[in-house]
Amino acid sequence: MTSDSTRLDAIIVGAGFSGLYALHRLREQGLRTIILEKAENVGGTWLFNRYPGARCDIESIEYSYSFSEEIEQEWVWTETMPRQPEIEAYLNFVADRLDLRRDIRFHTEVTAMTFDEAASEWEVRTADGKAFVAPFVVAATGILSVPKEPEIPGMGAFEGVSLFTSRWPKQHVDLTGKRVGVIGTGSTGVQLIPVVAQQAGHLTVFQRSPAYTLPWEVRPFDDGELDELKANYAQIRAAQREHAVGAARLSAFSVMFEMMTKPPLKSASREEQLRAVEEGGIIGALSWGDVFFDIEANQMAAKLYGEAVARIVKNPETAAALTPSHPFGCKRPIIDQGYYETFNRDNVTLVDLRKGPIVEVTPTGIHTEQGDHELDVIIYATGFDAMTGAMTRIAVTGRDELSLGDFWTTEGPYAYLGIAVAGFPNLFIIQAAGSPAPASNFVTALEQHVEWIGDCIGYLRANGYRSIEALPDAQREWIEHATSLVAPTVLDHPSCNSWYNGGNVPGKKRMYMGYTAGIPEYRRRCDEVADAGYTGFKLA
Ligand code: FAD
């Protein structure tokens, strides 16, 4: 039996960007709603990933909630692209401004959820033995919230300090004068490495796959600039909403989007190619209309990219080692500040693991097939079990004892509209596979999700329906549609292992998990489904 305080209209799991807005929205609709959050505070991504250099690569005025004009006007961003502490502070401000904390249970990890078909409700169990019951569950558990720690022999025996970027300590970490090793050169490594290089006595970067990274200036707002932007917020939001990647101003995604409008590389003369690198540097090397659609053009662009890197990195061997061999676009690119220049510093060494992998971590450092590196600190920036990781760590049992973890592991990470899974009625997942989350401004995408879910629950309650469940055929068709969008592109090239296709996690069922037709098209399709009375769902 559950007491009244544990019987609710809706339960949200997770108090990051998604869960906070979902709580506000469902409360506004009059639903008794709580958030269960395993951490001690709000913030999710921006609470955990507090490593040096962490920041967003979408402009602050776009990577922020658009649903509240008051919040838009009251919050003061100090930089074009905000650092982690500012985003964390922003989410705390939102939680206080909307009085959300009274309905958030912190230190509460959800371990199991079971659907009771007769009662048409979910029982949600937590690690401290509590049970909560509600007809609806919104899983706002994050697409990048479960770190993927490498399984390198000897990690536990290291006698120095081991640090993980995705759970960086809150207290100051002093790297001054230390011999630091960084494993991982994805988006996190690219942000971390230039900052650590300035502090460490010596930095050794252990690189398995070089990154594609787009250098761009990030700067504080000029006097009066933010006020001017705020005065035009309505237009900024309208443009953002209609942009395919949910960010009309500068972002890694909009830079990529812009590239598609350029002439093809395959018909460019050598002079034109060199001019592109001379005038546009790293970004110029990649800015060709055919790079995302033609693997040969992509490989040519990678070569040009290498030439652009070699113009910055003085040591030719290091420059060659920093040139990626996977297709551009199949992993998330990033905007960086001084990444390649960092490798010209006397205190930085690059170890190209393509020439000989890490064998083990020893008590005093890292042993690779190429030799030994004595270290005081090892920083792991090794990525995430993305998209499905958080939900497969909860024992989610739907209708007929179906396990979500088993289904996604054996069949693939299917979901209808990237929101709901057949066999799991009344469970809404914010940004499951088949949603635009991976390749867009996440905040634009999640606002759409939350509003669609809120409207859906409102519709069910207003029309006397107790349950909604995705139909298997609709789910299959949606996934076929989503994956067919990337089939003619290089985004899911077989040579590429990334969190986009699950290839970064050994044993994970491989499937491209993003929806790439853009947020406006995605919104149009979701609205079409709702307007027609939720086609593809069974309402009971
Ligand atoms: P999260 O912020 O991940 O929050 C999920 C919450 O759920 C967490 O607080 C977690 O503790 C909680 N939770 C999970 N499982 C349970 C459980 N079983 N029980 C209880 N609580 C649970 N996106 C962009 O668009 N632009 C960027 O520039 C960008 N930068 C990023 C930088 C980093 C380092 C990372 C890791 C991600 C970045 N992202 C970026 C993606 C980012 O994750 C999203 O933008 C957004 O912050 C996700 O919000 P969320 O609320 O959906 O998930």
Ligand code: N01
């Ligand atoms: O993770 P990743 P991330 N030995 O998976 C390497 C968002 N984000 O945390 O590619 C050696 O990209 C691995 O090598 P390889 C963004 O969406 C955004 O950097 O598997 N190396 C790779 O180099 C991003 O995409 C911002 O060969 C090992 C790295 O670790 C997502 O988060 C900032 C290894 C992991 O790269 C994830 O980024 C930061 C091993 N055993 C993050 N295991 C923005 O500002 C793994 N690696 C937007």
